[in-house]
Amino acid sequence: MASARWLLLIADIGGYTDYMRSHRMSLAHAEVNTARLLEKVIDAAPGFELIEIEGDAAFLARQADALDTDATVALTLQAAIAMHRAFHVERQYVVTNLCPCHTCTEAENLKLKFVVHVGEVATQTIRQRRKLVGIDVILVHRLLKNPITVPEYVLLSEELYDTASAPLPGPAHEVSQDLEGIGPVRAYFLDVADLPVPAGPLPDPSMLERVGRTLVIAGSGMPHMLGFRRRRRTAPAF
Numbered sequence: 371m372a373s374a375r376w377l378l379l380i381a382d383i384g385g386y387t388d389y390m391r392s393h394r395m396s397l398a399h400a401e402v403n404t405a406r407l408l409e410k411v412i413d414a415a416p417g418f419e420l421i422e423i424e425g426d427a428a429f430l431a432r433q434a435d436a437l438d439t440d441a442t443v444a445l446t447l448q449a450a451i452a453m454h455r456a457f458h459v460e461r462q463y464v465v466t467n468l469c470p471c472h473t474c475t476e477a478e479n480l481k482l483k484f485v486v487h488v489g490e491v492a493t494q495t496i497r498q499r500r501k502l503v504g505i506d507v508i509l510v511h512r513l514l515k516n517p518i519t520v521p522e523y524v525l526l527s528e529e530l531y532d533t534a535s536a537p538l539p540g541p542a543h544e545v546s547q548d549l550e551g552i553g554p555v556r557a558y559f560l561d562v563a564d565l566p567v568p569a570g571p572l573p574d575p576s577m578l579e580r581v582g583r584t585l586v587i588a589g590s591g592m593p594h595m596l597g598f599r600r601r602r603r604t605a606p607a608f
């Protein structure tokens with residue numbers, strides 16, 4: 371097993387409640403909407419490799435050995451801003467489709483948050499899929515459970531935060547936690563609202579586009595509504 375330094379990033383969509391998933395059609399549409407949103411988010415960070423889709427989150431990574439250490443945080447924030455923008459553009463299409471189900475009408479409550487860490491990771495390739503293993507992989511996943519109350523943020527582990535030599539583009543707030551199986555850790559989060567996110571307007575889909583999107587989602591929901599498919603939710607082992 372090869373070991374190297376990797377930048378580990380989880381982009382996690384929040385906002386779908388159990389209530390919204392409690393109806394078959396809503397559940398099917400939650401799955402379709404989440405998949406589309408995650409796809410756009412992943413595409414917006416071409417420097418990162420997709421390691422795994424974990425429920426409503428994407429686990430991405432990039433090898434950090436070749437990165438300029440001082441610039442790693444700046445690069446991370448740049449990627450987060452691009453992913454955040456892609457998420458909100460796509461969310462706008464979901465919000466404006468004409469489906470009356472709960473998950474489509476309430477899609478504007480969906481939020482995107484990030485947790486990021488840098489650490490020594492072992493890699494394993496199984497059937498052309500790269501797997502990352504090690505305590506740092508567990509740590510980045512555990513950081514997802516945190517007491518932060520702002521809806522959208524980028525949480526940097528202390529190891530990553532400490533590599534930044536230039537000032538950050540927004541205030542960093544410290545959070546201290548006792549992570550299960552790891553112990554006390556410190557991390558720092560930036561509120562996305564404080565970051566220089568592009569100010570361009572979100573798309574305003576035409577009625578034709580809205581109808582088109584509605585037909586796509588109605589079509590994707592069909593097998594679920596008929597009970598042919600069961601939702602597959604990969605339960606992360608963290």
Ligand SMILES: [Zn+2]
Pocket residue numbers: 395396399469470471472473474475587
């Ligand atoms: Zn719907």
